[in-house]
Amino acid sequence: MTSPIKIAVAGANGRMGRAVLPLLAADPAFAVIGGIGRPGSIGEGLIDRSDAIATADVILDFTTGRAAAELAGLCASAGGPALVIGATGFEPDELERIMEAARTIPILRSGNFSIGLNMLLGLVAQAARALPAQGWDIEILEAHHNRKIDAPSGTALMLGEAAAEGRGVSLASVERRGRDGITGERPPGEIGFAVLRAGGLVGEHSVLFAAAEEVVTLSHSALDRDMFARGALAAARWVAGRAPGEYSMQDVLNPA
Numbered sequence: 001m002t003s004p005i006k007i008a009v010a011g012a013n014g015r016m017g018r019a020v021l022p023l024l025a026a027d028p029a030f031a032v033i034g035g036i037g038r039p040g041s042i043g044e045g046l047i048d049r050s051d052a053i054a055t056a057d058v059i060l061d062f063t064t065g066r067a068a069a070e071l072a073g074l075c076a077s078a079g080g081p082a083l084v085i086g087a088t089g090f091e092p093d094e095l096e097r098i099m100e101a102a103r104t105i106p107i108l109r110s111g112n113f114s115i116g117l118n119m120l121l122g123l124v125a126q127a128a129r130a131l132p133a134q135g136w137d138i139e140i141l142e143a144h145h146n147r148k149i150d151a152p153s154g155t156a157l158m159l160g161e162a163a164a165e166g167r168g169v170s171l172a173s174v175e176r177r178g179r180d181g182i183t184g185e186r187p188p189g190e191i192g193f194a195v196l197r198a199g200g201l202v203g204e205h206s207v208l209f210a211a212a213e214e215v216v217t218l219s220h221s222a223l224d225r226d227m228f229a230r231g232a233l234a235a236a237r238w239v240a241g242r243a244p245g246e247y248s249m250q251d252v253l254n255p256a
């Protein structure tokens, strides 16, 4: 019998931390060594961040872009553990720090651990490839609960990347984040993002391919956070013991 994966959870007191910890505790593949709170925070089940880095095989992060990038740097400096990053809301320099850390440790990062959503990425790329920019406008809509702090969601950005890849362009060169005032006509080729924040919505994403006389919509609804948590456990099991590098849920769901 292989020994259980020693795992710690950063963001333990958050919505996702609270969803993932009971599933980890019930899974014999894992030995939970504790939760990690904000620096200096103490509480039941929490352990010091540096103790977690020294002890864990894998740390699962559901904090913020900034905190996850900092944790990645600390884990890399220590030569381990592996990291699964579920956090979203990254500045470009934070993504660079994670890429740099992935030269030393394995890091699996995904803004969405759902199986269905990760399958949808392929369909979005396929549709964007098939429907030409001249005549077909792409708009990405997302709706989340009123406690979410980043926008557009990490998932919306992943869908945008998939659409841009299908069109053979970089997302940065065509994205339009929100519209307000006298915006002028919509240029062809733009990939637009629209964001709603309301009540307790878990996570709604739609990609519209709109022509003058017809619309194709590809969409995904998250009904329960446990679904994300189960995907995160699969990611943690997959990344434990891997070579350094940057990985995604595609590696977990479609192994070569």
Ligand SMILES: NC(=O)C1=CN([C@@H]2O[C@H](COP(=O)(O)OP(=O)(O)OC[C@H]3O[C@@H](n4cnc5c(N)ncnc54)[C@H](OP(=O)(O)O)[C@@H]3O)[C@@H](O)[C@H]2O)C=CC1
Pocket (backbone or CB within 6 Å): 010, 011, 012, 013, 014, 015, 016, 017, 036, 037, 038, 039, 062, 063, 064, 065, 067, 085, 086, 087, 088, 089, 110, 111, 112, 113, 114, 154, 228
């Ligand atoms: N990949 C996926 O499938 C999913 C990703 N997410 C993403 O996961 C992240 C967390 O979501 P959610 O749980 O809803 O958010 P919450 O706000 O409920 O939880 C965030 C947690 O991170 C902690 N935290 C914030 N800043 C720091 C810091 N500097 N150092 C250590 N801990 C910190 C908070 O601490 P405190 O409790 O003290 O405030 C809190 O416990 C978000 O980025 C979200 O977009 C969410 C769902 C699914």
Ligand SMILES: O=C(O)C1=N[C@H](C(=O)O)C[C@H](O)C1
Pocket (backbone or CB within 6 Å): 088, 111, 112, 144, 145, 148, 152, 153, 154, 155, 156, 202, 203, 204, 222
């Ligand atoms: O903050 C959330 O709740 C969610 N965040 C992720 C994102 O930003 O895409 C994933 C999911 O949509 C829920």
